[in-house]
Amino acid sequence: MFTGIIETFGTIKKITQDGSNFHFDLESNLAQELKIDQSLAHDGVCLTVVACDSVSYRVTAIDETIKKTNLSRWAVGKKVNLERCMPANGRFDGHIVQGHVDQTGMVKNISDQDGSWIFDFEYDPSLGNVTVEKGSITINGTSLTCFNSGPGRFSVAIIPYTYEHTNFHQLKVGDLVNLEFDIVGKYIQRIIKGYPTS
Incomplete structure (x- = not known):
């Protein structure tokens, strides 16, 4: 669950198509705190971290996500709003956000x-x-x-x-x-x- 309070930006560095899936490689100051299998909201889209290092990470979007969101228009260099899941002891500063774009x-x-x-x-x-x-x-x-x-x-x-x-x-x-x-x-x-x- 998210709250809609943006933490920072990610910058798209590479986009790779793999069948109907798209892999997005982003640089962010959050990268060093991320781990594989973690959920992270990108412009409100909940995506799973599949690879990461100290400066960058990768997420994958399936065809259903591409069709229902603006991800098909993402390009290298775009700045993306990022929010990690709300911690159980965190303040609820926004509202209930699922990361599921309608x-x-x-x-x-x-x-x-x-x-x-x-x-x-x-x-x-x-x-x-x-x-x-x-x-x-x-x-x-x-x-x-x-x-x-x-x-x-x-x-x-x-x-x-x-x-x-x-x-x-x-x-x-x-x-x-x-x-x-x-x-x-x-x-x-x-x-x-x-x-x-x-």
């Missing part, structure tokens, strides 16, 4: 508010995901609060610290981001709507 969204507008930024996002509402006003959302692994919520759209406000210490400072209009909707909201929606019948 779908991608697109940056529709970025407004400079003279000291902060408002990012507007759109996503495909036909998949059944929803946000609620002042509810939680995870964008590229970052725990944030929604407003201007509506079918297939929402906004978030980004303070300077978050802008500088996550990859929000790299986002541009038209970029795809990974979205994980609030787990409590997803359970409530499933209870109310049930499962589709075939």
Whole structure:
């Protein structure tokens, strides 16, 4: 389990395709603290460390992950938000984040508010995901609060610290981001709507 509080960045140094899988080699100041088989959230995607040394490590993404996230657009040199799993005795500073991306969204507008930024996002509402006003959302692994919520759209406000210490400072209009909707909201929606019948 994660909290959506980003620890640091990783920089993609190499991408290798192996059948339908992709191996990503990243450099990070976390590398020396990682171990093989450890879970690590990359832009909100929970991936398993399969190799590591003191300065770099490797994770592997399967085809299902590539299709449901923005990983297919990753390129060498990209900065990725990183968060290790929450320790059992840690503070819960964000919200419950599983590292299981529900779908991608697109940056529709970025407004400079003279000291902060408002990012507007759109996503495909036909998949059944929803946000609620002042509810939680995870964008590229970052725990944030929604407003201007509506079918297939929402906004978030980004303070300077978050802008500088996550990859929000790299986002541009038209970029795809990974979205994980609030787990409590997803359970409530499933209870109310049930499962589709075939």
